[in-house]
Amino acid sequence: MSSDHIDNVWNSFRNGNWISYGQLYDDHYRALNNYGYKFTKDVSLIEDAIHDLFVKLWTNRSTLGDTPPSVRNYLYKALRNILFRKIKAQSRFSSLESDDYDYTFEVSCDNLLIEDEEEKLLRNTIKDILEKLPARQKEIVYLRFYEGLSYEEVAEVMAIDIHSVYKLWYKAMDGLKDSMHYLLSWYICAVLIEN
Amino acid sequence: MPEPDYSQYTLSDFLEDQFFIRWVTRADSESDAWWNAFMARYPEKKAIMFQASAIIKTYRKQEQFTNESRKHDVWGRINETLHQQHAIHTEKSARPLYMKIAAAVTALMLCTAGIWFILQTRNTVTTASNEITTITLPDNSVVTLNGNSTLRYSDDWDTKSVREVWLDGEAYFNVKHINKDTLKIAPSHRFVVHSNNVDIEVLGTSFNVRNTKDQTNITLITGKVKVEPVDKSVNTAESLIMLPGDYVEFNSKKLIVKKKVEKPHQSTTWIRQEFAFNNPYIKDIVQKLKDDHGYTVEIKDPELLEMKIEGEISVSSVQELLSTVSATLDLQIDQNDKHIIISRPIQP
Numbered sequence: 218m219s220s221d222h223i224d225n226v227w228n229s230f231r232n233g234n235w236i237s238y239g240q241l242y243d244d245h246y247r248a249l250n251n252y253g254y255k256f257t258k259d260v261s262l263i264e265d266a267i268h269d270l271f272v273k274l275w276t277n278r279s280t281l282g283d284t285p286p287s288v289r290n291y292l293y294k295a296l297r298n299i300l301f302r303k304i305k306a307q308s309r310f311s312s313l314e315s316d317d318y319d320y321t322f323e324v325s326c327d328n329l330l331i332e333d334e335e336e337k338l339l340r341n342t343i344k345d346i347l348e349k350l351p352a353r354q355k356e357i358v359y360l361r362f363y364e365g366l367s368y369e370e371v372a373e374v375m376a377i378d379i380h381s382v383y384k385l386w387y388k389a390m391d392g393l394k395d396s397m398h399y400l401l402s403w404y405i406c407a408v409l410i411e412n
Numbered sequence: 413m414p415e416p417d418y419s420q421y422t423l424s425d426f427l428e429d430q431f432f433i434r435w436v437t438r439a440d441s442e443s444d445a446w447w448n449a450f451m452a453r454y455p456e457k458k459a460i461m462f463q464a465s466a467i468i469k470t471y472r473k474q475e476q477f478t479n480e481s482r483k484h485d486v487w488g489r490i491n492e493t494l495h496q497q498h499a500i501h502t503e504k505s506a507r508p509l510y511m512k513i514a515a516a517v518t519a520l521m522l523c524t525a526g527i528w529f530i531l532q533t534r535n536t537v538t539t540a541s542n543e544i545t546t547i548t549l550p551d552n553s554v555v556t557l558n559g560n561s562t563l564r565y566s567d568d569w570d571t572k573s574v575r576e577v578w579l580d581g582e583a584y585f586n587v588k589h590i591n592k593d594t595l596k597i598a599p600s601h602r603f604v605v606h607s608n609n610v611d612i613e614v615l616g617t618s619f620n621v622r623n624t625k626d627q628t629n630i631t632l633i634t635g636k637v638k639v640e641p642v643d644k645s646v647n648t649a650e651s652l653i654m655l656p657g658d659y660v661e662f663n664s665k666k667l668i669v670k671k672k673v674e675k676p677h678q679s680t681t682w683i684r685q686e687f688a689f690n691n692p693y694i695k696d697i698v699q700k701l702k703d704d705h706g707y708t709v710e711i712k713d714p715e716l717l718e719m720k721i722e723g724e725i726s727v728s729s730v731q732e733l734l735s736t737v738s739a740t741l742d743l744q745i746d747q748n749d750k751h752i753i754i755s756r757p758i759q760p
Binding site for chain 1: 424466473476480482490493546
């Protein structure tokens with residue numbers, strides 16, 4: 218998507234263009250579901266959150282600013298907030314004194330078919346390491362490696378301080394690179410021989 | 413921007429580098445060129461870069477949840493909520509007198525036919541080609557009106573009379589369900605769309621109607637509707653009940669096509685200005701371009717109209733549509749603003 222396209226859609230949506238609003242929904246519906254699903258497997262909860270998000274966007278469109286640096290990130294952040302509020306409201310065990318409740322963040326690859334043995338080994342090792350990480354670190358890894366966000370963007374979406382992003386990121390990477398060296402030297406040999 | 417010294421980079425440095433991650437996750441020709449040049453200069457870094465990119469790429473192979481099947485319904489829910497909010501909002505702030513006068517004056521000016529002068533409560537909404545508009549009817553039913561179409565309805569719907577609209581062109585109806593007890597149906601529970609040759613009667617449902625000169629096509633998406641041919645003199649003119657997924661075509665006299673469609677939502681893709689066709693003939697595509705988008709289409713050889721594209725087309729612009737058609741059927745398509753010329757390619 219070109220940045221012109223994004224600018225146009227956002228601006229005409231703000232001016233009350235219903236078709237651009239539909240376009241916004243079209244452009245981001247899948248990604249929002251995918252991101253939301255990492256926090257909860259309750260599909261109807263994600264639907265509710267997306268519904269609320271878009272109703273709010275349209276209702277408040279006149280108060281929204283110019284095109285945010287990334288519309289996708291802006292929507293991620295908003296969805297995340299709505300979803301957390303809903304999950305919290307739903308949970309009977311939520312503690313009232315802290316907003317920083319323990320959330321979960323799960324990336325799944327169990328049903329993917331990987332034929333290549335080397336790749337499978339690498340996949341499982343990455344999975345084993347990342348699965349043990351706390352949710353925040355998992356989310357940072359996801360936003361960095363999957364969505365390709367910068368540290369600043371991660372801080373913005375997760376609404377945390379950039380220094381915390383660095384700290385959490387390095388913690389996550391520590392575990393990863395230690396176990397990787399040994400395994401990868403084999404993997405790389407295989408790749409290099411193949412090529 | 414000072415460039416980091418990548419020649420000193422370790423595995424974890426690469427894994428932390430934004431420029432490197434961008435290249436692995438969404439490479440473009442610029443970053444490709446840069447990194448290839450880098451590897452040529454520092455071949456000893458290749459292995460470690462392979463490792464870093466293998467980690468990222470392997471991580472990225474994960475399941476996606478897109479919930480595609482619910483996309484349309486969630487959108488419907490959003491629409492419904494917004495319309496309800498809108499209704500509450502307008503109820504609270506009754507229009508001031510001067511606005512009513514202004515509206516009446518505009519209506520008067522717009523209506524040229526004498527009959528509209530007499531029936532001042534009559535509303536007429538007409539769209540230009542390529543314009544789509546959404547109308548909220550007095551009962552909060554929502555109509556999305558496609559280009560080159562007209563919808564007429566009365567302004568004051570009371571509880572004693574049937575809700576009626578007159579359509580010329582194409583529209584998607586999302587009708588408010590008022591009836592709670594199917595055994596006691598009051599007149600106002602009924603909602604009737606008068607198309608040129610049939611009347612479509614419903615209680616509450618969503619469906620797409622498209623009429624051209626002497627034909628009406630209806631696709632039912634949810635609920636149930638009854639279709640009644642206007643011309644009762646023909647003995648084949650029987651009324652028909654449609655169920656979700658049903659598609660029918662009527663000409664001026666009778667039912668000519670009735671079938672189940674797999675994706676009834678496809679009939680409403682025009683709302684988002686998309687083009688969707690299933691095994692279309694060129695003539696179907698031409699028709700759509702003419703009727704809804706105000707194009708003129710010149711066909712060099714009438715045989716071309718009967719050419720068929722096997723499969724599904726789903727695109728979001730005229731340009732995309734034309735290039736799909738031209739590539740699939742190997743045709744020459746020239747466009748000059750709103751004029752399109754379709755011909756066989758000139759043989760070299």
